[in-house]
Amino acid sequence: MIKGDIFFNLSVRSVRLNFLRSMLAAIGIVIGVVAIASMGMLGTNMQLEVKEQLSSSANTIVISSDTVRMGPPGFTPSSSTASGVTKSELTKITSVVGSNGTVIPIYSTNSEFTISSVAGRGPIYGIDPDDISKFLSLNKSYGNGTMDLGVNEVLVGSTIAEEFNLRVGSRIKIGSFSSSSRPELRIAGILNPRGTVADGVSTDNGIVVNSKWYTNQYGGENEWTQVNVIVNDVDNISGIESALDAKVNTNAKTPAVRITDATSQLETETSTLGTVTTFIMAIGGISLLVAAVSIFNVMMMSVSERIQEIGILLSIGTEKGEVRRMFIYEAFILGLLGAGIGGISSMIIGYSVVDAMIGTTAYFFQPASILYVPAAMFIGVAVCVISGVYPAWRASNMDPIDALRSE
Amino acid sequence: MIDTPLIQLVDVTKTYHLESGDFTALDHVSLEIGENEFIAIMGPSGSGKSTMMNQLGILDVPTSGKLYISGRDVAEMSALERTHMRRDAIGYIFQKFYLIPLLTAYENVEYPLILKYKKRDTTGKAAALLGQVGIDKDMSAHRPTQLSGGQQQRVAIARALVNDPKILLCDEPTGNLDSRTGYQIMDILCGLHRDGKTVILVTHDPKIAEYAHRTIRLVDGRIAES
Numbered sequence: 001m002i003k004g005d006i007f008f009n010l011s012v013r014s015v016r017l018n019f020l021r022s023m024l025a026a027i028g029i030v031i032g033v034v035a036i037a038s039m040g041m042l043g044t045n046m047q048l049e050v051k052e053q054l055s056s057s058a059n060t061i062v063i064s065s066d067t068v069r070m071g072p073p074g075f076t077p078s079s080s081t082a083s084g085v086t087k088s089e090l091t092k093i094t095s096v097v098g099s100n101g102t103v104i105p106i107y108s109t110n111s112e113f114t115i116s117s118v119a120g121r122g123p124i125y126g127i128d129p130d131d132i133s134k135f136l137s138l139n140k141s142y143g144n145g146t147m148d149l150g151v152n153e154v155l156v157g158s159t160i161a162e163e164f165n166l167r168v169g170s171r172i173k174i175g176s177f178s179s180s181s182r183p184e185l186r187i188a189g190i191l192n193p194r195g196t197v198a199d200g201v202s203t204d205n206g207i208v209v210n211s212k213w214y215t216n217q218y219g220g221e222n223e224w225t226q227v228n229v230i231v232n233d234v235d236n237i238s239g240i241e242s243a244l245d246a247k248v249n250t251n252a253k254t255p256a257v258r259i260t261d262a263t264s265q266l267e268t269e270t271s272t273l274g275t276v277t278t279f280i281m282a283i284g285g286i287s288l289l290v291a292a293v294s295i296f297n298v299m300m301m302s303v304s305e306r307i308q309e310i311g312i313l314l315s316i317g318t319e320k321g322e323v324r325r326m327f328i329y330e331a332f333i334l335g336l337l338g339a340g341i342g343g344i345s346s347m348i349i350g351y352s353v354v355d356a357m358i359g360t361t362a363y364f365f366q367p368a369s370i371l372y373v374p375a376a377m378f379i380g381v382a383v384c385v386i387s388g389v390y391p392a393w394r395a396s397n398m399d400p401i402d403a404l405r406s407e
Numbered sequence: 408m409i410d411t412p413l414i415q416l417v418d419v420t421k422t423y424h425l426e427s428g429d430f431t432a433l434d435h436v437s438l439e440i441g442e443n444e445f446i447a448i449m450g451p452s453g454s455g456k457s458t459m460m461n462q463l464g465i466l467d468v469p470t471s472g473k474l475y476i477s478g479r480d481v482a483e484m485s486a487l488e489r490t491h492m493r494r495d496a497i498g499y500i501f502q503k504f505y506l507i508p509l510l511t512a513y514e515n516v517e518y519p520l521i522l523k524y525k526k527r528d529t530t531g532k533a534a535a536l537l538g539q540v541g542i543d544k545d546m547s548a549h550r551p552t553q554l555s556g557g558q559q560q561r562v563a564i565a566r567a568l569v570n571d572p573k574i575l576l577c578d579e580p581t582g583n584l585d586s587r588t589g590y591q592i593m594d595i596l597c598g599l600h601r602d603g604k605t606v607i608l609v610t611h612d613p614k615i616a617e618y619a620h621r622t623i624r625l626v627d628g629r630i631a632e633s
Contacts (some may be wrong), residue, residue, distance in 0.1 A: 006514070006521050013509040312505045315466055316566070317494020317522050319487065400466050404505065 007322055011329035014302060015337075022334055025298040028291025029338025030345060033380040035284025037346035038353050040372030041364065043277025045354045047270050048363040053195040054269070058262040059234040060135070060199040061101075061241055063093060063248070064226040065257055084223040085257060089248050093227055096243045101231035104131040105224040106201065107214045113207065114173040114182065115164045122160065123206035124174065126214025135230060136203065138189045143168030145189020151216075153188035155208040161190040174207065174217075183217070185209070196269075198262035199228050237261055288380065291338070292387045299331055299391035310395050311403025320396040327395050331388025335381035343377045411478045413573060413605055414440040414463060419472035421458050421628075432458035434628035435472070440607065442573065445600045447619035448609045455628040456609045457578070463607060464497055464576050465489050477573070494522050498567030498604075500596075502579035504559040506551035506566070512558075513537065513547035516565045523570055536565040540595060557588035564595055575599060577608045581615055593618050 015022045065084045085093075085105070094103050107126030112119055129149040138145050142161055145168040149155065154172060164170075166187055175182040191203050215221040229244070231237050241259050249255035303310070313323055350373075355361050363369055421433040432455045440446060450456050461467040462474055465481050474481045477496065481489065499505075506515045517533040537547050540561040551559055560580060567575060577596065581589030597618055600606045610616050624632040 006510075006518060006527075010507075010509050017509070308505075309507060309509070312507055314490075315464070315493065315505075316499060316519060317490055319490050319522075322522070401461055404501075 005329075007326040008329050010326050011333055014306070014330055015333050018298075018302070021298060021301070023337070025291075025294045026334050026338035026341070028287065028294045029335060029380045029384060030342040032284065032288030032291050032383070033339050033342025033376045034346040034349055035287050036281050036379060037343070037372045037376035038350040039280040039284050040277065040376065041346075041350040041369045042353055042357060043273055043280065044366075044369045044372065045358050045361075045363045047273045047277075048366060048368065049358055049360065050196055050269050050273065051266060052363075054198045054262045054266045056194070057135075057197050057199040058266075059231050059237065061229040061231065061237060061244070061259060061261050062198075062200050062226055063089075063229065063244065063257045063259050064200070084220065084225050085227050087222040089256060090222075090224065090227060092247045093229065093244060096247045097229050097231075097240060100233070100236060100240060101229050102131075102134055104128075104134060104228045104230065105211075106226050106228060107211060107218070107220065108200075108225040109218060111174055112176050114175075115160075115166065115170070118164065120160065120164070122157070123202060124214070125201055125203065125206060125208045126211040126218075127208055128211045132208060135199070135201070135228070136194075136208065137192045139192045142166065142190035145187075147189060149188055149208070149210045150186075151210050151213045152183070152185050153210065154185045155189045155191050155203075156187055157191050157202075157204040157206050158193040159204040160207070166190065172207070174209075185213075198265040200226050201228070237263075285379075288383050291380075292383045295331060295334055295384050295387040296391065298334070299327060299388045300394075302330060303327065303391045303395045306395075307398065307403050307406040310398050311400050311406065314398065314400035315404060323396040324392040327392035328385060328388050331384045331392070332381065334388075335384025338384065339377035339380035342380055343373050346373055346376060412439040412475075413442045413444075413477060414438075415473075415475040416462070416469075417473040417475070419462060419469040419474055421455075421462065421467070422470045432628050433462065433469070436628070436630055437472075438623070438630065438633065440605065442605055443600070443603055445597075445606045445618065445620045446608065447616035447622045448607065448625065449611070449613075449616055449622055450625035450631075453627075454625040456625055458628075459625065460576055460578050460607075460609055463574070464499060465493055494519060495570055496572050496574060498570070498572040498575045500560070500563050500567050500575065500577040500580045502582040504551070504556070504563045504583070506559055506562055508551055511548050511550055512542060512554060512562045515551070515562055516569050519566060519570045533565070533569055536569055537562070540565045556584050557591065560584060560588075560592055561595070564592070564599075568599065573605055575604050575606045577606065579609055579611070581610070581612065589615070 063085060090105055097103050104127065109124050110121065111124045112121050129147065132149065132155070133147045136147070136155070138147060139158055147155065156166060156172065160166065168187060168189055170187045171184050172187055173182040173184050191208070193204050194202065195204070229240065231240055241261065244259055248257050310323060351361060351364055354364050416436050416438040419433055419436045420431060423430045423432060448456050448459060462469060465476065468482050476492065484492065507518065510518060513533060516537055517528045520528045520533060534547065542558060542561050542565065546554065546558060551562070554562065575596070580596070581592055584592060593615060596606055596608070608615070608619055616622050622632070623630060
């Protein structure tokens with residue numbers, strides 16, 4: 001047992017004897033462990049947050065035209081010439097989906113808006129009132145609104161509502177501030193926050209209007225920016241996508257529409273976040289390299305100061321392996337000290353960083369996140385032990401006669 | 408049946424390769440030491456006493472010639488076997504005591520037992536030996552720096568004896584002690600010789616050498632008198 005091992009006791013006493021020096025060396029490990037664990041946890045929490053948000057629309061296929069529909073500044077419907085998903089394409093989509101899902105055609109553009117003479121800008125979504133409740137929900141804390149939008153009514157996202165201090169019944173003017181005609185609409189409801197979504201309808205900073213009002217103002221009737229298909233069974237999503245592709249994109253060289261789902265976006269975003277996390281952790285890892293040099297230096301000092309003691313040990317019959325073990329233990333103890341303090345610190349610092357950067361710690365204690373603490377601690381200890389290998393080897397290979405003569 | 412000497416040196420030479428040229432510390436030395444002998448090795452500085460002790464203590468191997476301990480050729484033993492022989496068959500008592508500074512007196516004596524049996528001493532042997540050399544329980548808990556020179560040498564003797572070695576190598580054991588303490592230490596060594604140990608003692612002091620039954624004089628690496 002390590003506790004009863006005389007060589008472990010010797011190592012503990014050596015660390016105690018040079019406590020300040022040992023602690024200063026261990027601080028490098030503390031910093032390294034904190035950097036790796038905190039950055040790892042931050043990246044993982046970001047990935048989990050994105051995954052959670054995107055998974056809410058994982059059952060949604062987004063069909064859009066390759067020609068992006070650009071809205072005019074303000075609203076000048078006559079200037080809109082861009083095409084979108086056409087009515088004939090929508091008919092094909094509806095026939096393919098059948099009873100396997102729900103088809104929601106959506107118009108969208110970007111526009112300025114004004115609330116109580118304060119201007120803002122955000123996406124405007126034109127959706128049939130019957131479809132709105134199929135994928136959006138109301139936040140009742142702002143008042144009892146309705147999703148059954150009249151022509152002159154809108155729903156606004158939670159971020160806009162918060163920033164402009166809106167309630168159900170507040171008024172909003174849509175259009176450029178410089179435009180002479182800015183229709184005023186009544187806010188019929190505030191939408192629940194959606195966060196990052198993969199279905200192309202980011203309503204937190206946006207406004208949902210009646211599709212009839214949208215086409216009246218912007219034109220482009222029956223030329224939808226995108227069509228969302230919410231499938232009943234997420235396992236059928238790739239089959240439906242294939243069927244849609246075959247039916248709508250009859251010309252393989254120039255496909256009429258682009259068909260995507262949350263999976264591809266999720267993969268892209270998590271891959272990007274993963275790369276960024278690895279890069280940041282690698283930067284944190286550099287501090288461990290610096291710590292390794294510091295530990296190596298301390299261990300070499302320890303060997304130099306204890307040459308005569310090593311000579312005594314070797315001359316009275318201590319095996320080389322036992323001398324090596326004694327110094328490896330010393331490096332291990334330094335690593336354990338650094339990693340222990342670093343582990344506790346990274347829990348506190350990591351929690352604060354995740355809370356400050358992501359705004360939620362809901363995923364902090366999930367295994368994928370918290371695993372970075374023991375992993376970073378293990379790396380910290382391993383770095384220390386590796387740093388102690390050469391000094392230990394040097395100590396064990398000393399000539400006992402020369403070592404005994406050393407003062 | 409011919410008795411095998413406990414220690415046998417056959418034409419042993421030890422040469423050090425220095426920048427200033429080769430230096431022969433032991434020059435074709437042949438010597439036999441039997442069991443339960445008490446030998447003093449004397450000679451002026453640079454005569455090869457320390458080199459001889461290093462050879463006898465198998466801390467070093469001869470450049471040429473043969474050294475046998477208990478009939479075994481030291482040069483043919485592996486490094487680990489030599490380490491085990493140092494641990495089990497030889498007890499070292501140094502002029503500077505050479506106790507392990509991080510261990511208490513008791514732990515210093517217990518240490519060779521741990522090396523041999525890979526476990527802490529549960530037999531009470533270490534404590535008993537400390538008692539025999541005049542170190543009480545309170546002093547046993549002290550670190551070497553908290554003990555006087557005489558006390559440290561007593562602890563060193565107890566450490567040398569704890570694995571019950573046949574050979575005791577004593578390199579100027581009284582050199583760092585006042586004469587009264589020195590004689591007390593010599594009394595202990597005489598007692599150990601009476602108990603059957605082979606005691607080999609290096610000393611400059613003729614009075615100390617008088618305790619031995621045989622004196623070997625070294626001059627320029629050669630045995631001048633045996």
